[in-house]
Amino acid sequence: MVKGVIKIMKNKKWFIIIVICIVIAIGFFVFRAKLFETYNSKAEPDNSNPQMNIIEQTSVAGKFFLSQTPEEFLTALEQEGIKLYPSENESPHDIDLPNGSVKDGRTYNADGSFYFSSDDIHAAYSADGILVSLIVRSPKYSTDKGLRVGDTKEKMVNIYGVGYTTDEYLFNFYHYPSKNGYLIVEVVDDVVVSWRLSIYEMNLGT
Secondary structure (H helix, E strand, C coil): CCHHHHHHHCCCCHHHHHHHHHHHHHHHHHHHHHHHHHHHHHHHCCCCHHCCCCCCCEEECEEEECCCCCCHHHHHHHCCCCCCCCCCCCCCHHHHCCCCCCCCCCECCCCCCCEECCCCCEEEEECCCCCCEEECCCCCCCCCCCCCCEEHHHHHHHHHHCCECCCCCCCCCCEEEEEEEEEEEEEEECCCEEEEEEEECCCCCC
């Protein structure tokens, strides 16, 4: 066998042909490997796309946070000069603002959870005092990136991208994952009518 190889090597024509074939074969396998690698990378989510990244939204105007206790939230409201609706009213958004805020300010649900409500901001707490959502219905406060009530859906997409989720029942609520839950934007007729920070994704009954 060794003699046969030496004989081929002495024949320059056959030697060149064999070298070319080896080079072509190596090139073919390298090409296949690169093609396979490219296909696999496209099949996986592109986490480098900023539209799919978790957003930085963690507060409302740096004053209201999902980590706030009820007492801290009331203090922040007072500092902002925001008056609460009376806690005994079952439909706080259907009445006029009172002359002064209620001392406790809490409206309790049957399960022990409660909320604070005003024209500018609504806060919902679980029965054990955990702030689960902050809802903004006024243009007074914007998101960290400048989206506010009255802006268009186009502006929302320009700021936060298309990395949102919706469902067939709550199609006008756009969910963007944030560091401590979700930024949820409500859009009606292509206009932002509210936005919220929530530790939960919205579903029917939320």
